[in-house]
Every structure is written in structure tokens, then in C-alpha cells.
Amino acid sequence: MRALIADDDRMSTKMLEAALRRWNFDVATVHDGDEAWRALAAAEDATLAILDWMMPGLDGPEICRRVRADAAHPPIYILLLTSRAARADVVEGLDAGADDYLVKPFDPDELRARVGVGRRMLDALTRVIQLSGLLPICSYCKRVRSDDNYWTQVESYITEHSNAVFSHGICPTCFDKLMAETK
Numbered sequence: 001m002r003a004l005i006a007d008d009d010r011m012s013t014k015m016l017e018a019a020l021r022r023w024n025f026d027v028a029t030v031h032d033g034d035e036a037w038r039a040l041a042a043a044e045d046a047t048l049a050i051l052d053w054m055m056p057g058l059d060g061p062e063i064c065r066r067v068r069a070d071a072a073h074p075p076i077y078i079l080l081l082t083s084r085a086a087r088a089d090v091v092e093g094l095d096a097g098a099d100d101y102l103v104k105p106f107d108p109d110e111l112r113a114r115v116g117v118g119r120r121m122l123d124a125l126t127r128v129i130q131l132s133g134l135l136p137i138c139s140y141c142k143r144v145r146s147d148d149n150y151w152t153q154v155e156s157y158i159t160e161h162s163n164a165v166f167s168h169g170i171c172p173t174c175f176d177k178l179m180a181e182t183k
Contacts, residue, residue: 005029006036007052033058046075046122053082064097075125077118
């Protein structure tokens with residue numbers, strides 16, 4: 001899994017990078033907010049982002065707002081890691097779109113646990129593909145009108161438009177009905 005560290009403190013980034021590599025992340029490091037935004041905007045895979053609040057260019061909360069405003073990118077789990085410890089700062093960071101918030105200096109075990117939460121969330125989000133919009137379905141045969149105006153089985157349509165895979169069986173109600181019809 002990919003991780004991006006954005007912090008202008010080079011010692012912090014070295015420590016974080018070493019920890020994330022031990023936890024099997026593919027790590028990229030940047031040292032200002034503008035670089036962080038460019039890296040996240042170009043991300044093609046689910047990414048864990050650990051952002052400092054205060055750094056040159058864009059600050060952490062502004063990056064959070066931009067990521068959340070751009071629905072087209074893959075899932076990004078954002079952890080704000082900052083020396084700003086006031087309750088109002090925590091609320092502001094989370095309101096800006098951070099998924100988690102950790103205050104420097106941090107406890108390594110707490111960071112590991114919070115990164116684990118981020119990994120689980122990203123794993124779950126990458127497994128979910130959601131169909132959206134109006135799906136025209138026949139109320140009798142349950143076929144779906146496809147994008148090119150042909151009627152097709154609902155299973156075929158969903159398979160083509162998501163990562164869902166179907167296996168077929170027969171439910172108890174249909175089994176009983178089928179057995180009654182074959183007698």
C-alpha cells in the first residue's frame with residue numbers, strides 16, 4: 001500500500017518513513033504542501049497520507065479540503081500529524097477532512113495503531129465499487145437496460161460495471177415453487 005509523508009521537518013520524515021517501511025508501505029516523502037497536493041491529486045491507488053499542519057505552501061487542512069472536494073481520485077486516508085494540540089485545532093483539522101489527528105511528539109505504538117486503522121479503511125474502500133445513478137430495470141423479467149439501450153441480465157450488467165462476481169444458486173422459496181411445479 002502507498003503512503004505519502006508531507007512534513008518540512010526532515011528528521012520527522014526520516015523517522016516516519018522508516019516506520020512505514022517496516023509496516024510494509026511503499027513510501028513517498030515531500031517537504032511542502034504544494035508537492036503534497038500534486039502527489040495526492042496524481043495518486044492512482046489508495047493512499048495513506050500523513051500530513052503536517054504547518055509547512056511551506058499549502059497547509060495540512062487546506063490539502064484535506066482539496067482532497068475531499070475532488071471525488072474522482074482513489075481513496076485517501078489522511079492523518080494530520082502536528083504539534084497543534086488545542087481541542088479547537090483537532091476539531092478544525094477533522095472538519096477540514098482529516099480522517100485522524102495525532103499530536104507531536106507522538107507515541108510510536110499509537111502511530112502504528114492509527115496507521116493500522118487507515119490501512120483497514122483503505123482496504124475496505126478499495127473492495128467497494130458502487131453503482132450510481134438510475135438503473136432502468138424491467139418490473140417483470142428483471143432485465144436491465146444497458147448503456148447502449150439493450151436489455152440484459154442484471155448479473156451481466158453489474159459484472160460489467162463493478163468488481164462484483166456472481167455465483168448462482170436457488171433460494172428456498174424458489175426451490176419449493178420449482179418442486180411444486182415439477183410434481
